[in-house]
Amino acid sequence: MPTEELIALKTKADQECRKHRICVCAAASCQSIGADLVLKALATALAESGRAADVELRAVGCIGLCSAGPLVRVENEEQSTLYREVGPGDANELVGSVEAAPVERLRIDTTAPFFARQQRIVLENCGTVRPENIEDYVAAGGYEALCRAITEMTPAEVISELTASGLRGRGGGGYPTGLKWQTVAKSADGTKFVVCNADEGDPGAFMDRSVLESDPHRVLEGMTIAAYAVGASHGYVYVRAEYPLAIARLKTAIRQAKAANLLGQNVAGSRFEFSIDIRLGAGAFVCGEETALLASIEGRRGQPRPRPPYPAERGLYGRPTLINNVETFANIAPIIQRGGAWFASIGTERSKGTKVFALAGQIKNTGLIEVPMGISLREIVESIGGGVPSGGRIKAVQTGGPSGGCIPNDQLDISVDYDSLQKVGSIMGSGGMIVMDETSNMVEVARYFMEFSMSESCGKCAPCRIGNYQMHELLCKLLAGKAAAADLTLLEELTFTVGETSLCGLGQNAPNPIKSTLRYYRHEYEALLSASCAAEEVAQ
């Protein structure tokens, strides 16, 4: 049952609603190529056209097709037209197209697979609501799930719905979310915390950033429902400092939610209280690891600690703590609204729901997509992604960032789900997907990721601290044509030790890019060896 505040916000949104709408994507990517100027030009054009009374101009979040930005959408109740690479000079034409013929030279075909094949749950409001206006979120059904959970469900029923959904952690671990919530709920009574991991660190990944910039209330609602379910009274969003727009929008959203009694004391008029604070990272990838993240919030050095005990039992300040990723929290409200069974009807047997992916690299349609689990990797990169821009062949797809692996072209028909990706030597990871064409040197790819892991290692445990450095040195030696066969053997032994003995996930997974490229592209490694031996022969 919606509260008075929610009804008031919805009424406000309805009153402000005009017949036509022009939406300009104002997320980080489009902003970096001039979306602000486009917005200004459109405002001027609208004012001069005298149509401001029935045409609303709004700055929205990420529409998804980042490679075609700045993106602008002109729509009304019956139809919607999406425009690409809009410049300030196109403003008059676009305003003129309202209730008239579309501007063909800029129009994007939204029946294309990039749009048609997506199933947007996490991203359903991205690109439609104004990120800094809570009334838009409420008008789209926001906070109904929270009210329903608090007024009509017990915490146990909420967890039961979560478990039925089959949702697994979207940060990369894939741990069953319902199970984690249940563990925290059952942990010692007293102070408990809910923490949102927004320290998205994988190079090329920007799924969480987009959700936070475009639809921050969704994440807050998910955290609040979680707090109700597990018995927490305080929450933190740990955001990397490199996301200033996301931080600003989160701050605004928290303030608005508090004002609408959706955070703070007496949430939605109940006796449940929950408040959220923001904590900023300071440039360490390792602080995305849950125990290092909690140490960082406590003001200590961002280093992981051995688990068990897991944060669900002993976390922030020694208290039971629920820590989930941004995308995981963004799935909560729809699951409560539409039911766990609905969510479980999407995806595969062991990987339910959808996943947001950030497409990058040698691919035509770079940007953000959300697809049901179980879709084939080939369909994502060739159909939705549009394949290699030059028309060349896809050599491999890298998933999972520095913890993941490369999947060669002949394996692209696998289903995108947690288990299948693991079987081919990669991981789902947080959703970064980098497409490579035939110009990519796979040993260099491995070296690039190892350089990243080496520089981000916290230094606590010996295998990761020194092992990553030594593996990187060996890869450099290979690429310089100076390595012998014994060096390759040594490299493999190092991947084995570092992977098996490191203290946390960073070290345990750092060797994955090497392991995966050795599995499918060993000949590229060996070719570098031959170059070195051949050089020696010539010298003799």
Added chain:
Amino acid sequence: MTSQPRVITLRIDDREISAREDETILQVARDNGIFIPTLCCLEGLSNWSACRLCLVEVNGASRLVASCGARVTQDMVVKTETPNILAHRKMILELLFSERNHVCSVCVANGHCELQHLAQRCGVDHVRLPYRYPELPLDLSHDLFRLDPNRCIVCTRCVRACDEIEGAHTWDVMGRGIDCQVITDLKTPWGASESCTSCGKCVHVCPTGALSQHGTATAEVHRHREFLPYLTQMRGEHD
């Protein structure tokens, strides 16, 4: 009313052993004469689990388990010396040797060094990896003690002893990854440290030649560890 920890039985290396359920696998192994190498661990200091030398295989665990921190449980089955574990121990020791300037023949701790001793014990007779040879400056500013970071393995025993036992917290770790170092105060010279009490505990818990007393030359370091048994009594309940 405090409850007594239960006594349980487990198997370590095919031996049936009894233990208290609040003991770690490492403690129980050592009590029964089973060798498990450690470097960052020191009884009386908090658990650090970072050298990764104490890893053992436990039935039912998907990964190797750090025996210094894991409590024993009823019917636990532990293996301390599988071929994999032995290979890992050697590799980790070799990694440590390659990281900084561990040249025993000219080191003050030659013959009295835990890193050296473990290398001998675990059969490391050569290092397959290239030595980094960083040129880290020594800190000789303190009137009694000195730090040679080129012998440091960042085990953080000094950090923990100073923080948890002496309470001064003079030592801590600065920097990240391969660049991390132990420093005094906010990277002030040790001699100018405002927090150091010159108690010397850090010197005596250091496993290598990194921390030593002025005046000790090659192979002359002697640790005075008589106070170590009192470490556990000096602190209260800790995990």
